Amino acid sequence: MVGLDPSPPLSLMLQKTLLYLFDPWCGLCYAAAPALDALTNDSSIELMLLPSGLFTGRGARPQNREWAEYAWSNDQRIEALTGQVFSEAYRQQVLLGPHGSFDSGPMTRALTLARGLDRRLELPLLHHFQRQRYIDGRETSSARVAAAITSGFLERHGYASDPVVFAEQLNADDALALLACERIDETQRMMESEQVRGVLKLYLQTAGQLQPVSSEVLYQGADAVLEAIAVMRQMPA
Numbered sequence: 001m002v003g004l005d006p007s008p009p010l011s012l013m014l015q016k017t018l019l020y021l022f023d024p025w026c027g028l029c030y031a032a033a034p035a036l037d038a039l040t041n042d043s044s045i046e047l048m049l050l051p052s053g054l055f056t057g058r059g060a061r062p063q064n065r066e067w068a069e070y071a072w073s074n075d076q077r078i079e080a081l082t083g084q085v086f087s088e089a090y091r092q093q094v095l096l097g098p099h100g101s102f103d104s105g106p107m108t109r110a111l112t113l114a115r116g117l118d119r120r121l122e123l124p125l126l127h128h129f130q131r132q133r134y135i136d137g138r139e140t141s142s143a144r145v146a147a148a149i150t151s152g153f154l155e156r157h158g159y160a161s162d163p164v165v166f167a168e169q170l171n172a173d174d175a176l177a178l179l180a181c182e183r184i185d186e187t188q189r190m191m192e193s194e195q196v197r198g199v200l201k202l203y204l205q206t207a208g209q210l211q212p213v214s215s216e217v218l219y220q221g222a223d224a225v226l227e228a229i230a231v232m233r234q235m236p237a
Contacts, residue, residue: 017046018229019210021187021201022126023054024107024140027075029200030130031082031219038222040123045229049115049122051108052191052199053184060103067102068095075134082219089137097139105180106146106170112180113169114150117159128153143170204232 018039022029039047053059061067072095075086107129114121132138132149140146147166154161169176191197194210202213217228 016044017048017205018213019048019050019190019203019205021050021052021191021196021199021203023052023056023104023199024111024126024129025055025102025104025133026199027071027078027086027134028215030134031078031084032200032202032215033084033127033130035218035220035222035225036123037127038226039229040120042226047123049111049126050187050190051111051180051183052187053108053181054104054199055102056105056108056184060101060105063095063097063102065096071095071102085135087135087137090134091137093137094133094139099139099142101141103141105141106143107140108184109170109173109176109180110146110150110166112183113166113176114154116179117154118157121154121157125150125153143167146170204229206232 020036036047039045055061068091072086072091075090078084079086107126110129111122111126114125129140129146129149133140138145138149140149144163144167147170148163151161151163151166191201194203194212200215200218202215202218204211204213211232213225213228213232217225
């Protein structure tokens with residue numbers, strides 16, 4: 001069992017923290033990846049990932065052609081808006097694949113597992129998952145596929161890994177499942193408090209106050225989002 005490092009409660013997070021509410025299968029979250037990568041290069045910002053569980057549990061669903069066409073239509077609008085690629089391989093092998101389901105649970109547990117090793121791994125693993133899904137067309141709802149992707153990613157970052165063991169953890173490790181659920185529950189409590197529905201959402205937390213960052217800014221490139229956050233940080237609490 002890989003050691004797990006639970007997230008601190010939101011009330012104990014450092015000041016000037018960015019809270020990123022996401023789901024691994026959110027197309028808009030994928031579109032914001034370049035801006036979020038830029039934030040990690042700013043040493044004065046702590047980016048905390050808060051999985052929302054939007055497409056897990058009751059939010060998961062079986063895939064069918066009607067849903068696939070609806071999702072593809074949304075994805076094409078996101079690509080036109082942001083330039084992030086949703087490939088034909090993704091459409092054919094994931095959305096229209098014969099054995100897929102719309103469930104981000106395995107990826108959420110994999111991200112939680114990686115976070116337990118090193119919190120700095122979570123965001124790059126998320127973006128690696130997104131590229132594997134939306135560009136390479138891999139069915140990441142499968143615990144086996146998610147485990148293979150995670151294993152390869154961790155090996156490249158110096159961690160010994162076994163995709164078979166990881167697949168078993170993603171499927172049947174109660175401690176990992178509980179920790180992932182606790183993270184989702186914490187995020188959903190915050191969403192309820194802030195009257196938020198859906199993701200993606202990004203908040204700047206300063207001196208205990210939450211300031212929402214405009215979603216549109218996240219699709220305008222790294223410079224735009226860093227400038228917006230710099231302005232927000234200069235505003236009085």
